[in-house]
Amino acid sequence: MREIERIYLAYLDEVEIEEIREEKSTYKLDKYQKEKIKRMFTKINIKPEKKPEKIEIGNIYLTFEDHIPIYYIIYDQIDEDTYEVLKMSDWVELGNENDLLTRINDEWFIVETWNNFYLTADQINRSIFFSKISDKDFDLIKKFLSGEIKELPREKRGLKAGESSYQMKFHEKESEIVRKYKLLPFEQLPELENTIKLPPKREILLELVAGKEKTTAFGENFVLHKDLENNRIELILPKELQGKKGIITILDQTYHIDHIPEKIYLKPIEEIKKIDVEKLAQKISVRETK
Incomplete structure (x- = not known):
């Protein structure tokens, strides 16, 4: 089994445990996968930073969809009560050239520049404040999404991947996780x-x-x-x-x-x-x- 396939299966075990058990009844977590999932829950139990008094552009939050942790960054304010956010993930190995690599609280994440969705102020305030992205990285995101730059810097992005790659399968699943939040406007x-x-x-x-x-x-x-x-x-x-x-x-x-x-x-x-x-x-x- 290739390493990228092993990583993708570990990711699937995080986001759709029941489905994996049904489709792969003989599938067993190896040491790498167990450590990955253990690290995820250990990290989540870390005491979060003090929540800021107001929602600000660049803030990073953590919420949950059933058992699935969802990290997101505030990208823009649409109106008084609605915000556009971008999903983030710590599965950096599955990122591609459209995912921005960034270091948050001494850990690597990708910002999924293509995976935007919308939340109300109340939904954000009920999330866990995690951190804030650097001004430099946020500026890169804005320039990339506005078309000011055609691609992210090589050292700040994932690897180029084809349509049938595990990275693209990862993208499809990541979009599916937040689909119900995409049509809030x-x-x-x-x-x-x-x-x-x-x-x-x-x-x-x-x-x-x-x-x-x-x-x-x-x-x-x-x-x-x-x-x-x-x-x-x-x-x-x-x-x-x-x-x-x-x-x-x-x-x-x-x-x-x-x-x-x-x-x-x-x-x-x-x-x-x-x-x-x-x-x-x-x-x-x-x-x-x-």
């Missing part, structure tokens, strides 16, 4: 589904210039329409994308969607008449993923 309102609140701190970028009161704008593969009566904007998506898995980016916020709907409703904090729909269209992208 889509409010499930009684009368309307698929609604996203526009981040208030970014609406200033869309301020309407006098004389440009257009109600419709076109993107590469979508249409935006101002619904003045209901104070919302309709993001209308083409039939060829509907029902497919995709990624929608709105004002640099990324939303991973399992089934692209016919429409997504954008709800501004300010009055919709103050927003330049053409400027907004320039800051939206929609693409299908496999």
Whole structure:
């Protein structure tokens, strides 16, 4: 058995113990795997750092999904009560070129730059404060996600891996663990589904210039329409994308969607008449993923 396969099996034993027992009834933990899991629980029992008074960008927290430990870093504040976070993992051996290597509390972690999800302030405050990432590493994450740099520095990333590699299997499982938290910005309102609140701190970028009161704008593969009566904007998506898995980016916020709907409703904090729909269209992208 190759070492990378051994590591991946140890990881699976951490995140889906029952499934491993059912599928691999003869599977036994070796010394390496036992030590890895023991170290995980020993680390978790260490007295955490004093929790800061407020949630800050760059803070790292620990929470649990059933028996699974989930480390995450605060990446951005979406609105008064919603934060975008990036998942972290101490399974650094399974990271690839899109995972940032960082040292936290004398231990190595990867920041999964591709694996964002959303939490409320209450969910974060109920988590265990673990530490804070260095300004230098956080700056690397921002530059990589914004496209300012095309790749992470070689010494700060995992190894390049193919689509059928154990690293990619690890990525799939890591995304699955936090899947239910990925659609928090889509409010499930009684009368309307698929609604996203526009981040208030970014609406200033869309301020309407006098004389440009257009109600419709076109993107590469979508249409935006101002619904003045209901104070919302309709993001209308083409039939060829509907029902497919995709990624929608709105004002640099990324939303991973399992089934692209016919429409997504954008709800501004300010009055919709103050927003330049053409400027907004320039800051939206929609693409299908496999």
